[in-house]
Amino acid sequence: MSLFAKFDEIRAGVELLLGSVRNPFDVRFDKVLAPTEALLGGRTVLLFGTNNYLGLTFDAACIEASMQALEEGGTGTTGSRIANGTYSDHAQLERRIAEFYGKRSAMIFSTGYQANLGLISTLAGRGDHLLIDADSHASIYDASKLSTAEVIRFRHNDPEDLAHRLRRLKGRPGNRIIVTEGIFSMLGDTAPLREIAAIKREMGAWLIVDEAHSLGILGAHGRGLSEAAGVEGDVDFVVGTFSKSLGAVGGFAASDVPDFDLLRIVCRPYMFTASLPPAVIGSVTAALRRLSTDKSLAARVLSNSRRLYEKLAQAGFKVGPEPNPIVAVKMPDRERAAVFWNRLIDEGVYVNLALPPATPGSLSLIRSSVSSAHTEVQIDRAVSIMSAVGRELGVIAAR
Amino acid sequence: MAAQGAILDRGRIEAEIISMLSGRVPGGVNVSADTQIVRGLGLDSVAILDFIMDLEDRFDVSIPLDRVAEVQTIAELSGAVEALMRAPG
8 A cells, every 4th residue: 555545535635626726735936026915927916815914024124133133143043942052032032022921931932833732732731631622723733632631622712612511521630721712714713712711710721822813913012812802811821923923933832820931841842843043033023023113013904804804795705703814705615715716816816725624614715814014905906806706606696 | 312411322322423423424425333434424524523522512421532533433433432421531
């Protein structure tokens, strides 16, 4: 039996789905021109599928800080923090993140995926109970697999279901650790965090919130849904990423729990991988400074999000439940989703194609992400193209 | 239908699981005790996990994900549910 035979079904599904359309899992840009534009196949496309929420990937101050760090600190760290040492910039960024969240301590990881993988799998040990939202990101599911705890899913954004599943554990020993997200990555909906925090208090559980898609967007200071919902004191561990609003790569976790820094010597996805290079630390530090001082970025991405969401809804598309920077359009089936995605590229708009089982409720989605760098003209053009393609494919009614 | 939470024998659990699945699997799929859960039901991985949540509520047990990964057939799943009803921890 071939080593890859186990993937025959997946391969057959992809080949059947794609037929003659482009491969959505292998998009190759000729060149990224700006936060909102790229060259693809020799033509300019509008970028509506990048998670570049604050548009900082080409920010002059971030680039300058990155170049300065590169020149001063070199191209890479050549290894892990425990084996090869911590650079002063790593430690300084960790202090800045801790200060930003008003927490005692913060740890940075080499990706956001690893932050979830490391934090969750290490905290939830044998005999503990990990309760994860059913629509959790893959990194949370993979952390669950790596953990030795018992893992229970609760129904998406359903606090009563969470409470019910916690009550079912009554009398059994072990910590209860709840994991949810600020903004969910597929439909752009937010968690009912106030209710979840109340359950956490009542049941004596720990609470981890992944703010990957809400950092810099929600809350008066951009600290995410925990801040917006007024429950930061109930969130024991906040997780986030540098790859979205902060325009680079990397992840972090921050906490007030006194022993939090013990993770540095027990958390394998932190210990046994190369630390972030100076250039990344430089741009992230500059981006965090910009996010903290320039409130116009969050205001603009939210107003842009509302514009795209409302105009797509007005055009007749079935959109997600909330107007956040992730704007998902529900497609009637996988095949039309693939063709729709492909036609948008033909017409100059790049978005994400999201298909089951990576989506909740077996939905086929066209997933857009909005940036503060998008102009209203760009948003209106994207809506116009999506509407025309939607009518062409019978996704929305003809005018 | 038996009362939720009451301990059932494996045969009745199996019959209920098959009955619950009948409305969910694609047309043409016949579910039996020997049906393979991952390859035989025609459901994707998320749909299977959502079905497991329904089973948890129906039988009032927690079925941790690692237990789900260990079972391959409907008969084995029924056995796991029965064991959890008798000894939840």
